[in-house]
Every structure is written in C-alpha cells, then in structure tokens.
Amino acid sequence: MNSLGFGKLIFSFYGKKLPSLYKIQKKGLLAVKVAQHYALRIDFLEEEMCSHLSQLYAHSFSAEERTLSELLEGNTAVLENLASWDEKPFSSASVGQVHRGTLKSGEKVAIKVIRSNFKESFFRDISRIERSVSMIGRIWPKFNKIFDPGGILENIKGYTSRELDLVNEYMDMEKLRSIRDGNLKYFDLKSLDFPRVYKELSSERILVSDYIEGDTFDHLLAEGRLTYENLLELFRVHSFYIFNVGIFHGDIHPGNIILGNDGKLYFLDCAGLSTISPRLRKGLFWFFYYLSRYDYPKAAENLNKMSEKPLDSSSYRIFLEKFMDLYSDFTHATVSQVSLTRRMMETIKLGINSGMDFGSGMFPVIKSLMYLDGMVMRCNPQAVLMEDVRGFTDILLEQFH
Ligand SMILES: Nc1ncnc2c1ncn2[C@@H]1O[C@H](COP(=O)(O)OP(=O)(O)O)[C@@H](O)[C@H]1O
Ligand SMILES: [Mg+2]
Incomplete structure (x- = not known):
C-alpha cells in the first residue's frame, strides 16, 4: 500500500458507504491492521462502520505457503532435533505458518515460523507512508490533527513488531501462565493451560511448542460442536484476567483457543497482552x-x-x-x-x-x-x-x- 492508498483507506471509514473488506485485504497486512484499528474507534466512527470493520479480526490471508525445509534453511538446531515433520503447513496466516513435527525425543510439536521476508517489507511500507504523512502535515496540519495518521501508524508499528518477534509471544504466554499459577489458590483456573514451549529450539522467527491434541474453538463453532458450557468456561477464565488482574490475552479469537482432548482450554498466540x-x-x-x-x-x-x-x-x-x-x-x-x-x-x-x-x-x-x-x-x-x-x-x- 502506498501513501495515496493509505489516505483513501482512512477517508473510506468516514463515508456513508461501507468499504469492501475484500479490497482492504487485497491491499495487504498494513491496510488490514489500519482497518482493525478503526474498528475499535467507536468514539468517532458510526457503530455500523465499526461492526463492519471488526469482521477483519477474523480474516485469514491466503498467504504464499512455503515448505518447512525452505523456511528452516540453515537452522540446524531445529532440524537436528526433529525426527520427522510435515513440509506442508496445517495453518497459514498473515505472517507465518504452523507445521506439525515430531522431535527425536518423541514429543509431537507445533512449529510456528515467521516468513523471513515479511518484516522488512512491512516496515518499509510504514516508513514510506510515515514520510508522506509528515509532509502532508506540513502543508495541511489540520489533516494530521483530525486523523492522527502518525499516531495510528506508530501504534500499529509497535504491536506488529511485537507480533513479528516470537520471543515476545513466548514471554507473553509465560506471563499469562505465571498469573494463572499465582492465582490457582484463590480462583479455579485449573481448566486453563498453555502449550509447553521448547525454549532452546525457539527464536525470534521460530516457536516450537507441544502439539495440543484437540480442536480450535473456531473449528468447533464451524461444525456446531462447541458447547455453550465450554464457552461460558472461557468467559469465566477470561473475565478473571480482565477484572481481577487487569492483564489479559489481547487477541482472544476463536482460532487462538484450543479445546484439548483432555477437556482443558489452551490459549495460543499470546503475543500482545492487553491491560x-x-x-x-x-x-x-x-x-x-x-x-x-x-x-x-x-x-x-x-x-x-x-x-x-x-x-x-x-x-x-x-x-x-x-x-x-x-x-x-x-x-x-x-x-x-x-x-x-x-x-x-x-x-x-x-x-x-x-x-x-x-x-x-x-x-x-x-x-x-x-x-x-x-x-x-x-x-x-x-x-x-x-x-x-x-x-x-x-x-x-x-x-x-
Ligand atoms: N501448540 C499447538 N498445538 C496445536 N495446534 C496449534 C498449536 N499452535 C498453533 N496451532 C494451530 O495453528 C493455528 C495458528 O497458530 P497461531 O499461533 O494462532 O498463529 P497465527 O499467528 O498464524 O494466528 C492455530 O489456530 C491452531 O490451529
Ligand atoms: Mg492465531
């Protein structure tokens, strides 16, 4: 997306007509992030516009998939520890993909990898638009005052760069885990769990964790198999984090929760905690x-x-x-x-x-x-x-x- 596309996108949120979500997705990750940001701006957009844009939270890119060997090229630490793996990802999203594998020690694992070329292009797009925005601001200060594009970009840059570094995902998950452990005495959080991470095999681009046998809430909802009791249990647990702790999973999307075959709720994709x-x-x-x-x-x-x-x-x-x-x-x-x-x-x-x-x-x-x-x-x-x-x-x- 270039600066003109960025400007047009922002203007489209203020119009009467609801913008096409398909077109927004076609503009790429930055456009989707900007639209997601506006989905929450009920303070100055119409509620109908916000509800419309909020559908982008559930979107998934048809990303260009790569094989695991291609993605892990040169990363001997992980490859040496794997007995076998699926070259084809079982999940592929905006920035990365997830593969199944088995470690030589026998554990089944999920290997999440960020496509390496991603980071540079995303940040290049942002800096290009930032430059135009500051130029527009000099000619037309009111534009920046009303729309605050610089502030929005800064914000998106902040949390996307967190997402693009899987060390943050690991640390945020450990934070949620330690909150659970620290509160087990006071509140029943036994139904909540997180996959164990193989820290020595993980890095900025790779997260190796135990493969959780079960189904995502998204999958269960699509098949009409999620019970209302399971959902209420999620509410109970998530409410504890929001109301009693004030720190919570910032992206509690149904694709980020697995109902394990053991009956537990597993939180995934924990990068970016909300407070x-x-x-x-x-x-x-x-x-x-x-x-x-x-x-x-x-x-x-x-x-x-x-x-x-x-x-x-x-x-x-x-x-x-x-x-x-x-x-x-x-x-x-x-x-x-x-x-x-x-x-x-x-x-x-x-x-x-x-x-x-x-x-x-x-x-x-x-x-x-x-x-x-x-x-x-x-x-x-x-x-x-x-x-x-x-x-x-x-x-x-x-x-x-
Ligand atoms: N440890 C795991 N065990 C089982 N499935 C997993 C695991 N980690 C990820 N997945 C699957 O991969 C999907 C994408 O993983 P996620 O961490 O949410 O990445 P993304 O950032 O692409 O959304 C999840 O919806 C889930 O189906
Ligand atoms: Mg996810």
Whole structure:
C-alpha cells in the first residue's frame, strides 16, 4: 500500500458507504491492521462502520505457503532435533505458518515460523507512508490533527513488531501462565493451560511448542460442536484476567483457543497482552455486575465513575434518561435480540457524547467483547448471556480488589 492508498483507506471509514473488506485485504497486512484499528474507534466512527470493520479480526490471508525445509534453511538446531515433520503447513496466516513435527525425543510439536521476508517489507511500507504523512502535515496540519495518521501508524508499528518477534509471544504466554499459577489458590483456573514451549529450539522467527491434541474453538463453532458450557468456561477464565488482574490475552479469537482432548482450554498466540487501568477495571466490573442484575441506574452510575471527569449532576440526569432508554429492551433479551458488543458500543458512544472521557483504555476490552459476543452468536444465539454470567460476578467479587 502506498501513501495515496493509505489516505483513501482512512477517508473510506468516514463515508456513508461501507468499504469492501475484500479490497482492504487485497491491499495487504498494513491496510488490514489500519482497518482493525478503526474498528475499535467507536468514539468517532458510526457503530455500523465499526461492526463492519471488526469482521477483519477474523480474516485469514491466503498467504504464499512455503515448505518447512525452505523456511528452516540453515537452522540446524531445529532440524537436528526433529525426527520427522510435515513440509506442508496445517495453518497459514498473515505472517507465518504452523507445521506439525515430531522431535527425536518423541514429543509431537507445533512449529510456528515467521516468513523471513515479511518484516522488512512491512516496515518499509510504514516508513514510506510515515514520510508522506509528515509532509502532508506540513502543508495541511489540520489533516494530521483530525486523523492522527502518525499516531495510528506508530501504534500499529509497535504491536506488529511485537507480533513479528516470537520471543515476545513466548514471554507473553509465560506471563499469562505465571498469573494463572499465582492465582490457582484463590480462583479455579485449573481448566486453563498453555502449550509447553521448547525454549532452546525457539527464536525470534521460530516457536516450537507441544502439539495440543484437540480442536480450535473456531473449528468447533464451524461444525456446531462447541458447547455453550465450554464457552461460558472461557468467559469465566477470561473475565478473571480482565477484572481481577487487569492483564489479559489481547487477541482472544476463536482460532487462538484450543479445546484439548483432555477437556482443558489452551490459549495460543499470546503475543500482545492487553491491560486495563484500575479505574476502568473496577468501574467496568461494577457496570457489568449491575447490568447482569438489570439494575440500570447503578450500571449507569458506574459507567460515569469510569470517566476521567465524571459528569455534573445536570448532565448526568440527561445522560441517565438516555441510558434508561437505550436499555429499555435489554431485560431478558437473548444475544440475537440484543448484541452485547453493539450495545456496549452504543453505551460508550452515549457516554462520550454526554461528556464522559474514557481515554483509549476501553479499546482492548471492546475488542475482547467483539470476539466473545461473536462466539455466543455462533454457538447459542438464544442464550440470555447476562443471566448466565451473573453468577460469575459473585465468584469474581470474592477476590476483587
Ligand atoms: N501448540 C499447538 N498445538 C496445536 N495446534 C496449534 C498449536 N499452535 C498453533 N496451532 C494451530 O495453528 C493455528 C495458528 O497458530 P497461531 O499461533 O494462532 O498463529 P497465527 O499467528 O498464524 O494466528 C492455530 O489456530 C491452531 O490451529
Ligand atoms: Mg492465531
């Protein structure tokens, strides 16, 4: 994607017409990352646009596959330790591919490899656009002020470079693992696990981990085999990380969770943890606590507490009236009647339009909700999710501080 393409892409998010997702994907990884970024910007885009763009979180590139021998050329450490491997990947995505193999010691492993040429081209694209953006900024400062393309690129560069280094993926997974281990005494996290990583065989470009026998949530959802109980278990575990710890898996996509044949949930692809500030974390917990009890005035009160500057009493009164209106159809509603993500977006938008300020800290939570809500829609659209998670809020409350 060149600078013109970048400019056009950003403008397309502000138009009335929904842009073609196919065309965005064809523009390459950077375009997809930019669109994914905008999918969360409910603070200034229409909710319909955000929902549309959020579909790009589930996309998968038809990447040019390579054989494992080609990719591992010269990497004797890994090849020497493998007894056998599949040349063809069993999963191939934007930046890398995953192969099955068996170590000489007998363990079955998954070998994730980043295609080497990737990093340079991605960063070359970014620097080219960054140069044009700063030039445009000199001629037309308002453009940069309104759209902040420099800030967006900087942000994308930050987390993509983390993703492109598999050492980060390993370290982030270990962080989630250590949080689990440190909390086992206080909270039942026994159902959660992570594949063991062979650190000595892994590097920036290669991650060798135990092959987990089972199916991804995505696969199970597609075949109609994921039970609602499995999904609720994911909610329970993930909620603990969000609300009680404030550090959580930043990409809880159904392709990144395996239901093992042993019945456990395995989190994969952990690069890029999300965090939430204590103020938002606490406010959001109580917001959901009361929402799941259909106590709308209390939920509204806690939304206001999440704002950096809470509303004064007269603005609050006007806000509350609109809030009650927004939630007038919520009690006992199934997820297909009221989408939780959509309602959350409308809620945040209402808060912002009424004068609240949540900073950018809400985006990772919205992203998580998009995924979780999407999974319930595919698994059990008749569920009254709010009533089913109500019990979790009591369990979480026992360890809440
Ligand atoms: N340790 C593993 N055991 C079994 N399957 C795995 C393992 N690691 C990855 N996979 C499979 O490969 C897919 C892609 O792996 P992932 O780490 O999510 O990479 P990507 O960054 O390409 O999304 C997963 O959806 C899963 O099906
Ligand atoms: Mg993945």
